[in-house]
Amino acid sequence: MEATSNFDAIIVGSGMGGMTVASLLSSRFGARVLLLEKHGKLGGFTHIFKRPKPGATDPDQKYEFDVGLHYVGQMHKGAPVRNAMDAVTGGAVEWSPMPDCFDRVSFPGFQLSVPKGRDRFLAELIQRFPAEEKAIRRYFKDVQSAQGWMMRNQMAQNFPKGPWSTLLRAPGRRLALGNYGDYLKTHFQDPGLRLALSYFWWDHGVAPSECPFVTQAIIAEHYWEGAYYPKGGSSTIGTAVRGIIEKAGGVIQLKTEVKKILTEGGRAVGVETADGKTYRAPWIYSNIGLQRTYEDLLQKPMPEGAKDVFKTPEFTVVTLYLGLRESPTRPGSVQKVEGENYWLCDVESLDSEEAWVRRDELLDGKAWAAYLSFPSLKDPGAKPGLVTAEIMAVVSRDAFKNWNGTSKSKRGEDYVALKARMTEGLLILAEKHIPGFRALVDFQELATPLTIEHYSSHRRGAIYGGAPIRSRYESGLFRPQTDVPGLYLCGTDAAGHGIAGALMGGVLAVGASKGWIPAFRVFGPSS
Ligand SMILES: Cc1cc2nc3c(=O)[nH]c(=O)nc-3n(C[C@H](O)[C@H](O)[C@H](O)COP(=O)(O)OP(=O)(O)OC[C@H]3O[C@@H](n4cnc5c(N)ncnc54)[C@H](O)[C@@H]3O)c2cc1C
Structure with a gap:
């Protein structure tokens, strides 16, 4: 041909x-x-994909969901x-700015609102953990140093090899490639502070105990000036x-x-x-x-x-796509939600890695941790009356091995029952942290790592590549x-x-x- x-x-x-x-x-x-x-x-x-609003007579009344962009x-x-x-x-x-406090972290006995602005976040942490001010200030400087190292490393690997590429990589290498879990343990005493500086590791998919400092630093700095949505x-x-x-x-x-x-x-x-x-x-x-x-x-x-x-074990997720009957911002319905992200967790120790270790309990209906986002609330262009929410939780790909080789919509009744259990677990967790949330649910559909494989061809449903x-x-x-x-x-x-x-x-x-x-x-x- x-x-x-x-x-x-x-x-x-x-x-x-x-x-x-x-x-x-x-x-x-x-x-x-x-x-x-x-x-x-x-x-x-x-x-994106769309689903009809249940009971709507107007064919344009469709909930609209993002697949891989929350902020x-x-x-x-x-x-x-x-x-x-x-x-x-x-x-x-x-690009529309998300609310001023764009991340809300909710753990048992621990709540944190993360404001837009590096200096505001720094001040907030110092006010909350005054005994650790010196270490907090040092962390913010270390993040910037590691970010600088990442850029020099990027440059060094894109240009022809030479002695100067070693020189570019050498300064700051020890900090950048050092273990982030060790950094947290060495520099910070309060488990709440350690959490405040690590809760967002799902954004890159490597748990602090396995993660080089630079990976966490890239994400930390990425959101210092707030979060945006198209x-x-x-x-x-x-x-x-x-x-x-x-x-x-x-x-x-x-x-x-x-x-x-x-x-x-x-x-x-x-x-x-x-x-x-x-x-x-x-x-x-x-x-x-x-x-x-x-x-x-x-x-x-x-x-x-x-x-x-x-x-390394791939980072993959289930996502529960929800249509809501009304906006959770309506006074009296649930706590005031304005489109910010919620990081929800039931682990008493404030150690988010505990939830990672127990992630596959979700298949039995117990959700330990989830990320909850409200796409339509952060989108000034969203159609009125079509309120959406998405709940993401980590799982291991191996937990789904019984369905290897099955094809979409033909995975069997046990898979349908599994999805119903996971949906229930996620809704229970969301309701616990945002009372009244569950009553608003009008439409629900759950995607698993098999769904990710089907639509993106990413092997083993890994969402972030290497x-x-x-x-x-x-x-x-x-x-x-x-x-x-x-x-x-x-x-x-x-x-x-x-x-x-x-x-x-x-x-x-x-x-x-x-x-x-x-x-x-x-x-x-x-x-
Ligand atoms: C659930 C989820 C939530 C996320 N949330 C965020 C977030 O809030 N913020 C953020 O910054 N990032 C987020 N991400 C990550 C982000 O979406 C990805 O890192 C990024 O979009 C990946 O872009 P990419 O260009 O590498 O490729 P991809 O988006 O993976 O695109 C690769 C394309 O190649 C196509 N393809 C594959 N094989 C072939 C072939 N053989 N022939 C032709 N085409 C092929 C695929 O169908 C796909 O369209 C999220 C990801 C997921 C899954």
């Missing part, structure tokens, strides 16, 4: 990383790109990450990017699975899709992660140094360049996890292939 070869670049996968590359190549380099996506929707974890930091005007996001979306996505929901990113790609003559092809990357003389020259078609282009970008790019598309083992990162453990930073492999000329990774495995990490992965992929200076201009104002 003859190959289609009139594209300047092919991008495999339309997550935040793939969309970043496709958009920037189209708008900055006038490239005609082909974006191939296996799923029927654009956007990877930024896609994003560094989206305030002027922030380099925001500038890059605006460059990718052509400024068409409006007006109109996360699919607005895809809508904006589609316009930019098509304006430059590019093509987005959904329901198209790439099976193989084609090489000639060791260089990537094209792709072959599941329906047997081949497409050629001088530049190929893969948004499907390092492991799958090597093992599935190149059909060879991934580099040795990356293997550890995919061996785990940000110490060896990830040491390997030098989590960068856009691969050992195949012409083939680049983009997305989380090319830089860091989360929406901002995947965006960064896309920018770095453009930099590595087309030149760093034009790529880095996206971080500047009105780029």
Whole structure:
């Protein structure tokens, strides 16, 4: 079969990383790109889905749910990450600030509200734990040092190796790669304070006892200036990017699975899709992660140094999607909820890792910990009367092994019963921390790690790609360049996890292939 070869670049996968590359190549380099996506929707974890409101006669009355975007930091005007996001979306996505206290932590006998603003959070902690002021101040400085080390490490691994790359990595390495659990134990006495500085580790997926300081520091700093949500929901990113790609003559092809990357003389020259078609282009970008790019598309083992990162227990979740009869902000219904995140936990010890160890008790209906978010309440563009909530909880993938090989909607009655038990457990936990919540539930649907595998193709339902453990930073492999000329990774495995990490992965992929200076201009104002 003859190959289609009139594209300047092919991008495999339309997550935040793939969309970043496709958009920037189209708008900055006038490239005609082909974006191939296996799923029927654009956007990877930024896609959305809708469900009819029970009993509604108007077909537009649908609850709308995000899959993988609850809140994003560094989206305030002027922030380099925001500038890059605006460059990718052509400024068409409006980022709406979440409430001033964007995180509320609720443990037995311990409540914490986390305010927007580094200095305000610092002051709040000092006021609450005055005996530990010195250690708290030091922590805030250490976070910034580790963040600086991460950027130098990123630079060192993206540029050719040389003695200066060792020099870039050396200062601050010990702190950055030191164990975060040990740091907490050594520097802080009060378990409440340790919790205040670690409750959010689900945002990167590595428990403090396994986590390098730098991983936790990246997330801590990411939200120091508050949290944001895209007006109109996360699919607005895809809508904006589609316009930019098509304006430059590019093509987005959904329901198209790439099976193989084609090489000639060791260089990537094209792709072959599941329906047997081949497409050629001088530049190929893969948004499907390092492991799958090597093992599935190149059909060879991934580099040795990356293997550890995919061996650690994967971080995967169940999500309960809820439609609510009315807004929980209504006085008298439940406590005043304004769209902030809730981190709920039943563990008396205030040690969030205890909930991690007991995570699979959820399959028997006992939820120890959950993250609760209210998408419609943080979205000024949400349709009135269609209030949504999402409850996420961690589980292990192995707990679902009995259903390996089953397909969606045909997993059997025991799976349906299991989902009902988990739903019940999560609603009990939410009700305990937010009395009155349960009575508002109008619609419910639970997604498991098997659902994540089905829709995203992430192996074992791992939501963040390669785990940000110490060896990830040491390997030098989590960068856009691969050992195949012409083939680049983009997305989380090319830089860091989360929406901002995947965006960064896309920018770095453009930099590595087309030149760093034009790529880095996206971080500047009105780029
Ligand atoms: C439940 C959940 C909640 C989250 N919450 C947040 C949050 O609040 N804030 C935040 O910053 N991050 C959050 N994240 C993480 C964030 O969504 C991801 O880290 C990020 O979106 C990943 O982007 P990516 O570009 O790496 O790729 P992905 O979004 O994983 O996209 C990869 C795409 O490639 C496609 N694909 C796979 N194989 C093929 C193939 N062979 N051929 C063609 N296409 C293929 C997939 O279908 C997919 O569309 C969350 C994730 C999840 C799952």
